[in-house]
Amino acid sequence: MSVAAGLRWTTLTQIVRLATRDLVHQRLSSAVLVLALAAVLTPLLVLFGLKFGVVDNLLRELVQDPRNREIRLIGHGRFDDEWFADMRSLEQVAFVVPRTRGAATTIDLRPEDAEQQRVAVELIPTDLGDPLLKGHAIPPDHPGSVVLSAASARAIGAQPGTRVRASVRRKVDGRWSRVHALLNVSAVVPDSVFARKGAFVMPSLLTAIEDYRDGYAVPEYGWGEGEAFTGARHYSGFRLYVRELDDVAAVRDMLGAQGEGFEVSTKARAIEEVRLFDRYLTATFLMIAFIGVAGFLLSFGASMWVNVERKQRELSVLQLLGFRSPVIMLFPIVQSGLIALSGALLAIALFFWISVVINDYFAREAGQFEGLCRLLPSHLAISLAATLVCAMVAAALAAYRSTRIEPSKGLREL
Amino acid sequence: MAAHWVFRLKGVGKTWSAPDKAFQLWVPRLNIRAGAQIAVLGRSGCGKSTLLDILAMTLEPDACESFSFTPQEHEGVDIGKVWGKRRLNRLSGLRGRHIGYVLQTGGLLPFLSVRDNIELPRQVCGMPRNDATEMLAERLNISDQLDKLPAALSVGQRQRVAVARALAHEPSVILADEPTASLDPHTAGEVMELVAKLAAQRNITLVVASHDWQGMTDLGMVRLQHEQVEGTGKLRSVFHT
Numbered sequence: 001m002s003v004a005a006g007l008r009w010t011t012l013t014q015i016v017r018l019a020t021r022d023l024v025h026q027r028l029s030s031a032v033l034v035l036a037l038a039a040v041l042t043p044l045l046v047l048f049g050l051k052f053g054v055v056d057n058l059l060r061e062l063v064q065d066p067r068n069r070e071i072r073l074i075g076h077g078r079f080d081d082e083w084f085a086d087m088r089s090l091e092q093v094a095f096v097v098p099r100t101r102g103a104a105t106t107i108d109l110r111p112e113d114a115e116q117q118r119v120a121v122e123l124i125p126t127d128l129g130d131p132l133l134k135g136h137a138i139p140p141d142h143p144g145s146v147v148l149s150a151a152s153a154r155a156i157g158a159q160p161g162t163r164v165r166a167s168v169r170r171k172v173d174g175r176w177s178r179v180h181a182l183l184n185v186s187a188v189v190p191d192s193v194f195a196r197k198g199a200f201v202m203p204s205l206l207t208a209i210e211d212y213r214d215g216y217a218v219p220e221y222g223w224g225e226g227e228a229f230t231g232a233r234h235y236s237g238f239r240l241y242v243r244e245l246d247d248v249a250a251v252r253d254m255l256g257a258q259g260e261g262f263e264v265s266t267k268a269r270a271i272e273e274v275r276l277f278d279r280y281l282t283a284t285f286l287m288i289a290f291i292g293v294a295g296f297l298l299s300f301g302a303s304m305w306v307n308v309e310r311k312q313r314e315l316s317v318l319q320l321l322g323f324r325s326p327v328i329m330l331f332p333i334v335q336s337g338l339i340a341l342s343g344a345l346l347a348i349a350l351f352f353w354i355s356v357v358i359n360d361y362f363a364r365e366a367g368q369f370e371g372l373c374r375l376l377p378s379h380l381a382i383s384l385a386a387t388l389v390c391a392m393v394a395a396a397l398a399a400y401r402s403t404r405i406e407p408s409k410g411l412r413e414l
Numbered sequence: 415m416a417a418h419w420v421f422r423l424k425g426v427g428k429t430w431s432a433p434d435k436a437f438q439l440w441v442p443r444l445n446i447r448a449g450a451q452i453a454v455l456g457r458s459g460c461g462k463s464t465l466l467d468i469l470a471m472t473l474e475p476d477a478c479e480s481f482s483f484t485p486q487e488h489e490g491v492d493i494g495k496v497w498g499k500r501r502l503n504r505l506s507g508l509r510g511r512h513i514g515y516v517l518q519t520g521g522l523l524p525f526l527s528v529r530d531n532i533e534l535p536r537q538v539c540g541m542p543r544n545d546a547t548e549m550l551a552e553r554l555n556i557s558d559q560l561d562k563l564p565a566a567l568s569v570g571q572r573q574r575v576a577v578a579r580a581l582a583h584e585p586s587v588i589l590a591d592e593p594t595a596s597l598d599p600h601t602a603g604e605v606m607e608l609v610a611k612l613a614a615q616r617n618i619t620l621v622v623a624s625h626d627w628q629g630m631t632d633l634g635m636v637r638l639q640h641e642q643v644e645g646t647g648k649l650r651s652v653f654h655t
Contacts, residue, residue: 014537018526025525025563317521320472322510322538324503403502406474408467411521 015318015327019334022314030339033303037343037387038350040296045351045383047292049373050358051285055278057372062245062274066131067267069094069241071252074263076101076236087240092247097125098203099237100210107199107209109156112163112182119155119197121148123209124239126200131241133200137187140202143220146183147200153188155197160187168223170213179212179223181205207233245271300387301394304339308332308398315402316410325403332395332402340391344384351375418487420587420619421446421469425479426494428464436648439464440477443654444638446619448487448586451610453630454623454653456640461651462623463518466591469621470515471497471505485512485586510538514580514618516590516609520572522564528575529560535583550578554608570601577609587619594626603629610635 023030062068079098087096099105108118126132126139126147133139137147146166148158158164162185169178183201194200208218217224242251248268255262308315311332318328355373362372402410423444430437439461446452454462467473468481474497475481484490485508496504509515514535522531532547551557554574556567564572573593580588590609594602606622610633613620624630631637643650 010540011538018523022523022525313521314523317523319506320470320509320515320517320521321535322506324506326503406467406472408470408472411472411517412463 011323011327012330015323015330016334018318019331020338022311022331023335023338033307033339034343034346036303037300037340038346040299041344041347041383041387042350042354044289044292044296045347045375045380046354046358046373047285047289048379048383049351049355049375051281051289052376052379053359053372053374055281056374057370058274058278062271066134066241068271069131069243069245069248070266071240071242071248071255072265073237073255074265077262079235079238080232084235084238087238090251092242092244092251093240094243095127095129095131095239095241097127097130097239098235099125099239100203100206101236102210105206105209108167108169109152109158109164109183109199111156111158112165114157116156118167119152121152121155121197121199123206124194124198124200125203125206126239127203130200132193133189136189136193137200139200140186143202143205143208144181144183145186145202147187147189148185149189149194149196149198149200150191151195152197152199153185158185158188160185168209168212170215170224172215177224179221181221297386297390300340301390304332304336304391304394305398307336307339308395308402311335312402312405312410315399316405316407319403319407320411328403329396329399332399333392336391336395337388340387341384344387348380348384418448418484419445419482420448420450420484422480422482422484423468424481425477426468426475426481427477428461428468428473428475429477430464437461438648438650439468440650440652441465441468441654442652445655446621448619449614449617451613451620451633451635452622452638453635454621454638454640455625455627455630456651458625460640460642461653463591465653466515466589466621466623469587470513470589471509472515483508483512510535511583512586514583514585514588516573516576516580516588516593518592518595520564520569520576522572522575522579524564527561527563528556528567531564531575532560532578532582535579539583541583546582546584547578550581550612553612554578554605570597570605573597573605574608577605577612581612581616581618584616585618587621588613590620590622592623592625594624594629602626606630607633 084096084098087093105123106120107123109121110116110118128139128141130139133147140147146164153159156164164183164185166181166183167178169176208221208223211229212218212223214229216229217226219228240251242248248266248271252264252266252268255264315328315331318331319325358373359371363370421444423441426441428439454465456462464473468475471483471493478494478497481493482490483493491508493505523534526534529547532550533543536543536546547560548557551560554577556571556574556578559567559571559575564575567575573596577593580590588609593609594606597605606629609622610620622630622635639654641652643652
């Protein structure tokens, strides 16, 4: 029987060739099976693509937008350097920087070399690691540097590299006076980061302005006369971001318990709502998908089973000619596998086409979403593998049954 | 030299039960010598096909005292035992190598060309390609049809292809179940004569089931004894030598 072992491989290629020849011969019914498979699989892929894309977009927005991780102080407080050091040492706090007094700490800006109307902009204290600037600009690393919001840059006609003249006014003893500082625009951040006219500067510039307005001299900038501010500095507020969404509530509660209790505002409620929505959406999608997938696998498995039944006579002829049962089983398995492969690939191609249409539509209608309908390569690989396995298992079961039948029955039944 | 018996059956039977009456094919004793040409004659429904299926090892008998198949002089196989052990692949192997079966309706694979249909049994046995296909096609007058699909052929041509396929792998036995039933009398005679001649030339044992009494005896084939015995609730169809 040494010949038999040598035959193995050629027998396998033979049966694969026969199975393929039969598929081609019956190209109409093969095409119908492929189309039927694609017709059921494509909507499922689109459904999954939408679910994945929508939830992914929501979560990305939720996690990525640093404003969701901000804790804002309502009103004023009194915070010293020690408080800020304590806050920075907290695990949950990603970023904290002091704010000076006056909700609108404004400054007047105009380009250095142009005579034009001064523009009042809001000063925002920033520092290295500012989550708001992350991905858009490197925060200023010295007091003479400024990052402008797009609105400010438009108003004064500035761009990165422009030097701007900042001026501050004060009224001491009934007399108005004005001092200047030259600032270098290091970057301009888009409206999505800060929608109003704003300028991100180092806290030291803000404290200098605060001192000057309070009537002190600021030797570092050469502003005013008289004595400079000495003593312990207190800040009236802060910009604070926590590390994770889950940290918002904890840090909020901690601040509320401090001293007389600071009142803060967070987006915790909105976050909770989005999360709840995500959970419901996921659950709904899972239910629909479960029904869809179960129906798909059943109907596809059934049609593969029927296909084997239809092939009973051919399988019996192969048995009569001396093909062994395990080899014959390959005949319908290979056929089902090829049909599943073609159908799944067709479905994936259709999915790509439909997802491009969907994503184009939403990109035009609602700009902030990108890739609303999309799947990862691993998702596609899983759907392809599941289809193949299901098809081949169904065919194998049916084929096993049909090769158990004595060949004479299969030959004479029709 | 002792006679070489290809088939030796003793007490082999197969019962088909119907609601009103059971039908049993019964073979008390059947010995077929190598190279013999046997005609299994009888009306349709008398169990001819069943007998051929049992000989072809495509149907399991439900009674089997002894059933040996000896394709070549030295290697006898106890078929009853192989069935008993459900070693169907062993049966497939024996069938594929040693038996050529001509079915009543051809049984060609519709998706293969005539040539591929004829060559398939050789491929199953791992036999090399040779000019056997062309030679058989010429003898059977189907040379022009080799590259067509079976569906493009007439019934008679298809039946010739089936004969060619049964001969292609040089089997030691050819079983033919009403091979000419769907042919007109003239073609039927022609095909049958060819089968008998080709078998005789190659010393192939030939067993043909047919209802054509005259044709078979004209060809000088040995007729298998057949009688029907009416029993209680049971019709017994007995074949024996």
